[in-house]
Amino acid sequence: MEQRSVNTRLVWTVRIVLLVGFLAFWEGGVRAGILDPFFYSSPGQILTRLAQWTRDGSIFQHIGITLWEMMLGFTIGTLVGMVLGFIMARSAYLGAIFEPVMALFNAIPRLVLAPLFILWLGLGIGSKVVMSLALVVFVVFFATYTGIREVDPALIANARILGAGSNDLTRHVLIPSALSWIFSSLRTSVGFALIGAVVGEYLGSTRGVGYLVSFAESMFDAGGVFAGLVVMVIMAGGLDFLIGRVEARLTAWKPQHGR
Amino acid sequence: MSQVQIRLERITMRFRRRGQEPFTALQDVSFEVEAGRFVSVVGPSGCGRSTTLSIIAGLLTPTSGEVWLDGQPVSGVQTNVGFMFQRDALFPWKTVLDNVMAGLIFRKVPRQKARDKALEWIRRVGLSGFEHHYPYQLSGGMRKRVSLAQTLVYGPQTLLMDEPFSALDVQTRDLMENELLALWQELRKTVLFITHDLEEAIALSDEVIVMTAAPGRVKARYAIDLPRPRNVLDIRTDLHFMQLYEQIWADLRDEVMASHSGIRSTS
Numbered sequence: 032m033e034q035r036s037v038n039t040r041l042v043w044t045v046r047i048v049l050l051v052g053f054l055a056f057w058e059g060g061v062r063a064g065i066l067d068p069f070f071y072s073s074p075g076q077i078l079t080r081l082a083q084w085t086r087d088g089s090i091f092q093h094i095g096i097t098l099w100e101m102m103l104g105f106t107i108g109t110l111v112g113m114v115l116g117f118i119m120a121r122s123a124y125l126g127a128i129f130e131p132v133m134a135l136f137n138a139i140p141r142l143v144l145a146p147l148f149i150l151w152l153g154l155g156i157g158s159k160v161v162m163s164l165a166l167v168v169f170v171v172f173f174a175t176y177t178g179i180r181e182v183d184p185a186l187i188a189n190a191r192i193l194g195a196g197s198n199d200l201t202r203h204v205l206i207p208s209a210l211s212w213i214f215s216s217l218r219t220s221v222g223f224a225l226i227g228a229v230v231g232e233y234l235g236s237t238r239g240v241g242y243l244v245s246f247a248e249s250m251f252d253a254g255g256v257f258a259g260l261v262v263m264v265i266m267a268g269g270l271d272f273l274i275g276r277v278e279a280r281l282t283a284w285k286p287q288h289g290r
Numbered sequence: 291m292s293q294v295q296i297r298l299e300r301i302t303m304r305f306r307r308r309g310q311e312p313f314t315a316l317q318d319v320s321f322e323v324e325a326g327r328f329v330s331v332v333g334p335s336g337c338g339r340s341t342t343l344s345i346i347a348g349l350l351t352p353t354s355g356e357v358w359l360d361g362q363p364v365s366g367v368q369t370n371v372g373f374m375f376q377r378d379a380l381f382p383w384k385t386v387l388d389n390v391m392a393g394l395i396f397r398k399v400p401r402q403k404a405r406d407k408a409l410e411w412i413r414r415v416g417l418s419g420f421e422h423h424y425p426y427q428l429s430g431g432m433r434k435r436v437s438l439a440q441t442l443v444y445g446p447q448t449l450l451m452d453e454p455f456s457a458l459d460v461q462t463r464d465l466m467e468n469e470l471l472a473l474w475q476e477l478r479k480t481v482l483f484i485t486h487d488l489e490e491a492i493a494l495s496d497e498v499i500v501m502t503a504a505p506g507r508v509k510a511r512y513a514i515d516l517p518r519p520r521n522v523l524d525i526r527t528d529l530h531f532m533q534l535y536e537q538i539w540a541d542l543r544d545e546v547m548a549s550h551s552g553i554r555s556t557s
Contacts (some may be wrong), residue, residue: 186347189379192442194369194396203392207383284383284424 069253077261084258090243094227094266097228097239100156104163105224109213116175116209130176137169142230149235159236163227167168171213178209214281217274225267238259240266294358295448295480296323301355301480303341314505315341316352321499321508323482325447330483330491332542333501333509334549339484340376342506343450345484347373360447369397369542372453372479374443378433380425386412386436387421393444411439415469431462435469444474449481456486467494467522475519488542492534493522500541503549510541 049065054074058064061073068076084090119133145162152158182204190204213220233243240262247255292532303316315338323329331339344350346357348368357364358370380389387408412421415435425433434454441449455463471494474481485491491498492514500509516531525531 134488183377183379185375185377185379186381188344189373189375190381190392190396191349191367192347192369192371192373193393194444195392196396199396203381203384203396205380211383282427284385286426 053151066108069251072253072257077257080121080254080258081261084243090262093238093240093243094262096156097225097232098242099267100159100226100228100231101163101238101289103156103160104227105167105221107160108167108222108224109171109220111164112171113175113209113213115168116172117179117205120179120209121205126180127178133169133172133176137173141165142226145230145234147229154235154237159228159231159239162231163224166223166227166273170216173215174212175209178212179205181212182277211282211285214278217278218271221270225263225270229253229263293325295320295325295327295360296344296482297358298322298346299356299358301342301345301352301357303338303345304353316345317505317507319355319501319508320504321511323480325480326386327496328481328483328494328497329497330485330495331487331499331501332485332491332538333506334503334542334546336503336504337485337501337545337551338506339501340452340464341503342347343369343373343452343482344482347371347450350436370446371448371450372444372446374434374437374441374449374451376456378425378437380433380440381439382425385422385424386417386428388434390439390443391423393440397444403487407443408439411443412436414473415439429462430458431466434458434466437471438470442477449479451483452479453484453486463490464523470494471520471522488539489526490537492516492531492538493520493525498538500538500545503545509545510538513537 057071058074061068061071061117066073077185081090083099115133119129125283141162144165146156148161148165152161186204186208187200190200195203228239229241229244232239233245234241236242243262244256244259247253299320301316301319302314305313305315317343319338331342333339341350344539345352346364346368348364348366351365357370382390384392387405387446390408390411391404394407398522399407408422411417415438417432417435417439420428420432425436428436435455455466458466467490483494488498495514497515498512500512501507502509508547512534514534516525516528516534
């Protein structure tokens with residue numbers, strides 16, 4: 032295979048130059064009167080808003096509550112997805128009956144369900160957790176389902192001849208195989224968990240990062256909306272970094288591609 | 291005095307295929323393997339050699355006929371055999387050590403004891419220092435050694451080997467064959483070895499069974515009376531080896547041709 036090496040320092044330099052250039056263009060455009068700050072805000076304004084939120088400490092509460100909703104949604108969604116996936120993959124009938132149903136549900140843009148969840152569960156944390164869970168559960172379900180269905184038959188045969196009972200088979204072959212698929216969809220499912228929580232907050236709540244954005248929007252405060260977005264980007268970046276670390280540990284047995 | 295370790299009685303295997311004629315992989319296959327013997331089965335591809343092994347191991351149930359292993363009728367998956375697969379069947383998420391230990395852990399052997407035995411076998415197949423590597427970090431030959439250790443660690447009396455070395459390069463293959471012979475010489479297991487390579491079959495075995503093109507039947511059996519211990523590299527230039535080769539190849543050739551033309555030989 033051809034390996035093209037990339038100069039990391041060059042990549043970072045270009046990235047930073049592009050970012051700084053973009054921000055300078057934005058700020059300059061606003062100052063020169065070309066861009067209307069009412070609609071487009073400005074990097075300075077966003078920074079001021081972020082500093083203000085940090086100073087009064089409110090932002091940490093909002094981040095905390097969003098992370099909490101997201102974690103609950105992710106955990107419950109993952110567990111439910113794994114159990115459903117496992118049961119359906121192991122039972123030919125249940126699989127045949129419900130797999131298309133799951134695929135159909137998965138095709139629904141679940142974000143439009145958010146108003147329903149808020150209607151049913153109120154403005155509190157519950158509706159956000161369910162929103163987040165509803166997104167995660169399908170990702171994990173399909174990962175588990177495929178992971179178990181796609182186990183190499185030779186592996187199963189080998190395990191059985193080596194003396195594996197049905198519990199051993201589950202523990203030493205089926206679950207590790209499913210986990211490898213779940214891990215590889217970890218980025219997607221964690222991302223979905225965050226989206227679910229934020230969208231839920233955005234549509235109706237009194238706390239959380241999504242609420243910050245929706246509140247700023249209702250005040251026609253473009254700077255606040257952008258500041259909220261910046262917070263989300265930082266959260267997503269941080270989570271992505273963490274997942275990368277976790278992934279590297281959990282999939283040590285896999286050949287590393289381009290890492 | 292020697293007892294029969296594997297006995298097949300009129301095994302027929304028919305596979306039903308959706309929308310097609312059922313496919314007969316094996317037709318009335320009967321043979322015996324005496325304990326402690328190294329027997330190879332050769333035949334054209336698709337003659338049901340692998341199917342035969344799977345049936346002996348209880349992974350497949352024959353359409354008709356009976357299999358006896360160590361005096362017991364085979365029903366269900368047999369755990370008193372060792373099976374080496376053609377493809378890699380190591381657990382990719384387990385280290386070499388955990389892979390070799392697996393059979394013992396499944397047999398409820400205490401962990402410390404299983405570990406000690408596994409380490410001993412890893413040493414015997416020459417993989418000391420690789421205990422904590424994952425399969426993807428090993429070469430094809432090394433993975434085969436792990437498979438061998440994984441199979442031998444729980445001491446099965448019968449080894450069923452399904453073209454175990456066919457995916458290896460020639461040099462590695464010669465090496466593995468010699469090591470297998472050395473181990474066999476020492477352990478005296480009963481080995482049933484499937485291969486498409488007649489040279490390999492003769493070099494390793496006490497007996498070679500030739501199967502016909504599909505539906506597979508036993509066409510002929512040849513005793514290989516070459517002296518042991520053998521070296522698979524040297525033995526190929528032995529005059530008697532070449533005579534045996536020509537003799538068996540004459541038989542096998544017809545079947546290979548038949549399987550290629552898709553027409554059953556009428557012999």
